[in-house]
Amino acid sequence: MDFLNALILLLNYIFVPALAYGSQLAIGAIFVTLIYGILRFANFATGDMMSFGTMVAILFTWYFQSMGFTLGFLPTALLAIPFAILFMGLYMLIIDKFVFKYYRLNKSPPVQLAMVSIGVMFVTQAVVRIIIGPSDRRFFDGEKFLIRANEFKEMTGLNEGLAIKSTQLITIVVTLILVSTLFWFLNKTKTGKSMRAYSDNEDLALLSGIDPKKIVMITWMIAAILATIGGVLYGLDKSFKPFTYFNNMLPIFAAAIVGGIGNPFGAFLGGYVIAFSEILLTYAYKKFFMYVLPESMEPDGLIQLLSTDYKFAVSFSILVIVLLYRPSGIFKGKIL
């Protein structure tokens, strides 16, 4: 019984939250990695592009809510996602046309493109803050919990409850669907294959008749889908705040590099590596040991490896270690 309690405790406080957070990071990391692999620059506007997409989704959610349109027990935001993706894609294509295209055609070094993306970051941030303001927004509606802690306790008779928020399940399911579709697209369709070819060797791809304009446009569209969905899922699970989204860029970068930048599957796993290590290292294991160990050996302290204040620092330290020992990432990405 104690062992079961301990297991549920870990599930409730580590496994489920880490899985949801990891999925959100994974989507962002695939976004970064795609832009890096195909357009060949580190996109510092990642977080702000996600917040732009989320902002549009929130505006549509409010519109639907004011019309009396809801999805019942599901959040209305899911309905708003397709519209938000359209706007996001449009915004990205406009930015590409007026900003990135010039440097791409001139074959500027990646550093210059990264600098330009900082300009885009500033502009996007301004647009988001001017339209929706810098404050915290919650736009979740529908059923909040799938299983409540109390219900679970009554059902099983255990001491520990397991609470699963509906947003956590939505996040995981949507991520799985999105990512498997993406991999199917990249590996099985002709366009996807040509995208990978372009990422591998641009000149060779051009020689074999691949149209770079089409590749770039499709990349931005996929990026729009990823950015919007990733942003909305994060916002549903936590809340929407432009500043938080900007900061999320950092663990997302860490996930992309840990997984090997330019490698979408690596980025996907990298998201979970970062999320799990953040939560595993900052969780206080006192209660867990109280269940597992006999009474005489119960610990006095919190048994916490690092204080929760260092949550972000953990992911960055992992990144630094990975950069030192395996600069191409755990799952072999582009060579540095």
Add this chain to the structure above:
Amino acid sequence: MRKNLNVIAAYSIMMGLIILVGIFQSWNIALSIFNLCLISAVMTMGANIQWGYAGLINFGIMGFTALGGLAAVLISVNPVQEAWSAGGINILLSLFLIIGIVLAVRFVLKKYQKSKIRSYIIAAIIILGIIIIRFVSEPGIEAIEEVNPARTGFLGGLGLPIIFSWIVGAFFAGGLAFVIGKVALGLRADYLAIATLLISEIVIAIIKHEDWLTRGVKNVIGLKRPAPYEVNLQETEWFINLVEKFNSGKLALISDLSERQSALNQFVIEGSSVFVKLCYSGLFLVVVIILLILTQKALYSPWGRMMRAIRDNEEAANAMGKNVVKQHLLIFVLGSAIVGIAGAMLVTQDGLFTPGSYRPLRYTFLIWVMVIVGGSGNNFGAILGGFVVWFLWIEAAPIGLYLVNLITAGLEDTHFLKVHLIESVPYFRFLMMGIGLLLIMRYRPKGILPEKIEIK
């Protein structure tokens, strides 16, 4: 003279703008803008050395600035005796343990051949060391943080004049840069950018949460000043006489004696804060000029030529027998040390240390905008960039308000769009920075004052 005309013109326009602010808004605002422009100029000089001379991207400026600020606290605050006696021994012991770990790792690295076993041994040493340090330091940290937590709760500093911290800040930042450089300089440009950005976040996390050292988010207020206090100035004889002399024309117009006295008091209060700001401006100006002379000398020395050669073609410079790795490390340390000076100056001017206020947008990306806009590789350009961008950053709100009023002139004052836009005026500065950066990168990629290398 002729060839420097654009430099002189650009600087005169900039000074003219600041003077205009002084005339139309107030001299107080103008001087505080000017002071922060000077600090920004020091930061841009640091970044410019790394990016303009050597082509190294350092997105960790925020971390080095914060370390400089930390130096200001550790140098100037009076030591807290109680805290030292409560937990000082544990902290010192932990310090020795850290040194011991580093030495042990070095010993293993030197003594044994590269192998899997060596990596495991090193990992074991580090993990074991961290566990021991936690056991040693925990009671000490708790004891320190319990000493009068509302006012101190940390070890305090050395109680020296705060000016010394400008040098110590440089050493702190340079030391961190040495470690980062050893680790990360081998990476390709954009990876280096990401790595330094993330490392600077780690630095901030440590400064924010190690309360025994920095008071963390409780902030350190009331730091010592290198300049006189306004309150004292308002009571000193010579200062009142000086203000009277300056404003004698205006005062002579007032006939009533008591009214004249109250007007004089008003002038003295205003004058005192302007005077304090002027003191800071003088100090900062000295630093900027010294650094400018040094960096200019370095730029045109054989060393500067070598740096540019390395920047433009690493392989060729390597083939000519220049030690690229060593020079990169050197310039990374030097540039970061200059940023550290700026960080200490900033805290000195504010008189308080607020770890929560260090954010990458303000302390990393904005500085980069300054370098790019001003002109990388050109010290005068970098300083000008600091001035222009900081000026716009502060004055963006009034300009934005003016523009919003202009555009929505046809709307009623209560129209929701107008109200909303006026509320969001503060964010127009991001828009201006972004568009400014994009325009400069597109149409004048070398900045306002481009790099010019003359062969003498």
